[in-house]
Amino acid sequence: MGLNSAFALSLSHETVIPSELVQYVVPRFSLKTRIRFDPVESSGDIQLVTVRPETGAEVMKLVSGETVYITAAGGAVESSDYRAFVDWLVSEPGRATxxxxxxxxxxxxxxxxxxxxAPIEMVIVGNIDHGRELSRDHCRRCHKVDRADKYAGIDNAPSFHAMRTFDDWYIRFSTFYAVSPHKALISVEGSGIEKNRALITIAPIDLQMDDINDIVAFVHSLTPLDLGKPLQFNP
Known part of the structure; x- marks a missing residue:
């Protein structure tokens, strides 16, 4: 399935992994992120397997003894939905689930x-110049994209350079369209997230998954802002 498809990525799991477990975990991730996956019996874009893959991450151990890994096939490894799922599975909410x-x-x-x-390799595949253009066209109304642009951004929105310092900047920029306030006006073809455009009260922003990759590539090229050392308190 291509990354620009209008459908969600497919998800499969080995038969040794209880389907009830998968059916319990995935909807809770989808409820949190509005990212959905289409279940298939085998060879999904995203796969839960018990043989350690070349790329992917360990996410759980079954009480029966098997270790479960998550991996992606083909171009799905570049999908922000896949990376968001991996990040959630090893986060505190995912582990608790x-x-x-x-x-x-x-x-x-x-x-x-x-x-x-196991760490997920960061793969930067986008076009930096196009990502810069998209960011200036659509993001500067709230965020400072170019530090030389004195009139961009609003006070309560961090600059791109500041967010580049965050440990989870890659996930944030790969999935920004799925969280508030962006999800109210941004539609991304190929994300699997459907919107009722009649409910969008301002000019919507229409993007494709390739555009998201381009924005991520642009942010990756930025020099993180020096925020100084953490505050120190005397005991």
Whole structure:
């Protein structure tokens, strides 16, 4: 499935991984992020497997002994939806969701500790120049995109350079269209998120997944803002 498809990525899991567990975890991720996946029996764009893949992350251990990894096939590895799912699975809410699931009163899986999860390789595939153009056209009304632009941004919106210092900047910029306030006016073809355009009261912003990759590439090229050392308090 191409990344510019209007449909959601597909998700499959090995039969040894209880389907009830997957059906418990995925909707809770979707409720949080409004990112959905289409379940398939095998060879999904996103796969939960028990054999360690070349790329991916460990996310849980089944009480039956198997280790479960998440990986992506083909171009899906570049999808912000896939990366958001991985990030959520190893986050505190995701780990709590995995740990909370029980089958016949018994815990089925133990989440992988966040510091033990295999890292996901960051893949930058976008066009920096186009990402800069998109950011100036659509983002400068709230965020300072160019530090030399004195009239861009509003006081309560951090600049791109400031957000570039965040540990999770990649996830933030890869999924910004799925969270408030952006989700109220931005439509991204290929994201799997459907909108009722009749409810959008201002001029909507229409993007494609390639545009998101371009914005991420542009932000990756920025020099993080020096925010200084953390405040120190005397005991």
């Amino acid at each position: 995995i740990a909370a699931f029980e089958l016949d009163g018994q815990q089925i899986a133990i989440p992988t500790a966040a510091d033990e999860a």
